[in-house]
Structure formats: C-alpha cells, structure tokens
Amino acid sequence: MSCKILVVEDEIFVATEIEYLVAELGHNPIGIAADKASAFNLAPFADIxxxxxxxxxxxxxxxxxxxxxxxxxxxxxxMTANPSQLADGVPGTVGVISKPVGEDELRQVVSYAVAKRHSLAADVPPRLRVFQ
Structure with missing residues (x-):
C-alpha cells in the first residue's frame, strides 16, 4: 500500500529528512513544497x-x-511547532502533531495517515491530535 506523499515544509533540511523517511517506509515522496504555489502545483500527484x-x-x-x-x-x-494556530482543526484534514517530531514518531504518523487514506483502522500515535 504505497502512497504518494507531498512534504509541505520550507526548512529544506527538515523537508529532506521527512522525504528520506517516507521513501524508507516504501512510499513515493513526490516533492517538497516551500510555499502555496508549489504545493498546489504538486497537489494533483499527492495521496497524502x-x-x-x-x-x-x-x-x-x-x-x-x-x-x-x-x-x-x-x-x-x-506538522507544526505552533499547533495552537489550528484551534479546533481544519475541515477535511486528519490532525496535527507538534514539532519537533522524532523519527519513530514520524513513522507512526505516516503509517496512521496511510491507514486513514485506505480507510483502515489504526491506533492514533500518542502526540497526534486528531480533528473531529
């Protein structure tokens, strides 16, 4: 169940680390977007x-x-250092985890997103706040 994953992050070292882990988990990192325009350009190719x-x-x-x-x-x-900016969440989105995110935690979060993508049951990672 490989997914195409878009990383929307402007700190290049953080973004490339996330991409590397995504690939290591067997998924296809489709690119890094550092702003709205590049995120929307890559949107048609993304699952997650x-x-x-x-x-x-x-x-x-x-x-x-x-x-x-x-x-x-x-x-x-x-994934943000400022999760309070999301208040009660954003309609249609899964949830938020506060940065910094450790490698094991990132693996859990990606696995959770993949499970959600495929409508499978999954345990919520400990620090992930799921939106209603």
Missing amino acids: ALVDLNLRDGPTGTEIGRTLAEKHGVTVLF
Whole structure:
C-alpha cells in the first residue's frame, strides 16, 4: 500500500529528512513544497500531504491543507511547532502533531495517515491530535 506523499515544509533540511523517511517506509515522496504555489502545483500527484503552517510565503499552511483536502482529495496531516494556530482543526484534514517530531514518531504518523487514506483502522500515535 504505497502512497504518494507531498512534504509541505520550507526548512529544506527538515523537508529532506521527512522525504528520506517516507521513501524508507516504501512510499513515493513526490516533492517538497516551500510555499502555496508549489504545493498546489504538486497537489494533483499527492495521496497524502504532511503540511507545516508557516512557510516561505507566510502562514499559508492552513489554507494549503484545506485546499488539498477539499479540492484534491488529499489526506492532510499538519506538522507544526505552533499547533495552537489550528484551534479546533481544519475541515477535511486528519490532525496535527507538534514539532519537533522524532523519527519513530514520524513513522507512526505516516503509517496512521496511510491507514486513514485506505480507510483502515489504526491506533492514533500518542502526540497526534486528531480533528473531529
């Protein structure tokens, strides 16, 4: 059950580390988007997106996540140092985990997103806040 995963993150070292782990888990990292325009360009190719909130073009992550979920059917999971910016969540998206995220935790979060993508039951990773 390999998925195409988009990393929406403007810190290149963080983004490449996430991409590496995604590939190691057997998924296809389709690219890194550091802003809204590049995220929307890659959207048609993504099954899952891991989205930071504050990007190169400002705090556009919430809008990106909503659009990816609603218009492109992407399974969206937010990864941010500022989870309180999401308040009660974003309609259509899965949830949020606060950064920094350790390697094992990232594996769990990606596995959870993949399970959600395929409508499979999965245990919620400990620090992941799932939206209703």
